[in-house]
Amino acid sequence: MKEIVNIQDLQKKFGKFQALSSVNFTVNAGEVVGFIGPNGAGKSTTIRILLGIIKRDAGNAEIFGKDVWKDSLEIHKRISYVPGDVSLWGNLTGGEIIDLFLKLHGGGNKQKRDDLIKRFELDPKKKAKGYSKGNRQKVGLIAALSVDSDLYILDEPTSGLDPLMEAVFQEEVEKIKESGKAILLSSHILSEVERLADRVVIIRQGEIVEAGTLRELRHLTRSTVTLETEGNVAEMARVNGVIDFRQKGNQATFSAENDYLNDILIEASKLGVKKFESAPPTLENLFMRHYEG
Incomplete structure (x- = not known):
């Protein structure tokens, strides 16, 4: 399998606090890797390093064989990201924001966008300041899933969604996986990870404590x-x-x-x-x- 993400001995400190001690794992094409751990375990820090938002202190982190800090602009052209709490421009409509995200990314499938708006039951004409948390998540998910990316980084993507919308999300993840794309899924919903993930990585206090397929674990x-x-x-x-x-x-x-x-x-x-x-x-x-x- 083609290796998309490669993290080796990743370390990060904030002052005296050791957020990441020695994090190692990979994500391959055509697989979903579930990245789980409680708040403060190091999940978001790892994801921010992968996105080139913060710089690591030591170790290596590569996506598509490129350094996540030095080559972040090139990497971002081929990835989609959904955070756990999507922030939007309040005076724009959901539809306008989705189109803006697609334009910033350099394109997107408009037919796919329209299909996802219908499946996620989003009102695209409503201004974002009137959206609930769940609807804000829908905007982020629709924008990310409407782009044909090689890697999808999903950090608590279904936060605020009801069970019916979670099911729609899970179906879309299955389609992405079948098309040979890589997915890093961080979630507190363990049943969701159990259903979708090919491999699971469990992080505790900045260290990986278990990694492997569910069958192995x-x-x-x-x-x-x-x-x-x-x-x-x-x-x-x-x-x-x-x-x-x-x-x-x-x-x-x-x-x-x-x-x-x-x-x-x-x-x-x-x-x-x-x-x-x-x-x-x-x-x-x-x-x-x-x-x-």
Whole structure:
């Protein structure tokens, strides 16, 4: 796969505060990379460095093989960006602002623009000062998605959108991905990242603490099993790999170490299985593992 973004040992300080310690990850063509972490973890600082807004202290950051600080003007011709809180000119209409953004970028697909205005249910004739936060986000999204870019940097793009509009956004991201474009998606909505991302990068206190596909990361944690048996289900509490065993009647819920799932199934079958459900860990489980406490 063609590498679009390459970040190596990225570091940034604000005074004595170390915002980024050693950040490493890549984004390839045709994939969505979910970039997640709580407020203050370093997501926005990383994105601002990628956009050439602030200068890094150390390490390397490249987009399309070009330095993000020295070659920012060239890079910006091929990227689209949506921030988490879109600021607009209050006396211009939404439609005028979208057209201005497209003109500043150097073009844009007007048919695509009209289609997105309809799909996002935006009133383009209304002045921006009368827009809600959700409608301001729609303006930013429509402008960004109407441009044929090679990289889309989306920082909390669905902030303020209702679930129906989130679904429209997710469909558009799928289309972009299928066309071979690269997407860096930073979001607090973990279900959104889980649905869209091919790989996930989790940042904590300026350092990357996990990175990989969801399938790879799920090997690092446990599945949740719900089991109902004809025999005494309490006997399962003693089986290797069974953790946090909770029983109600002859049904039990517990966490299962993935390496022991086969042993757990064998022992459960001896008790006469009436119900066996195994759910893989969610992205939220993985995320909370690094942040709880």
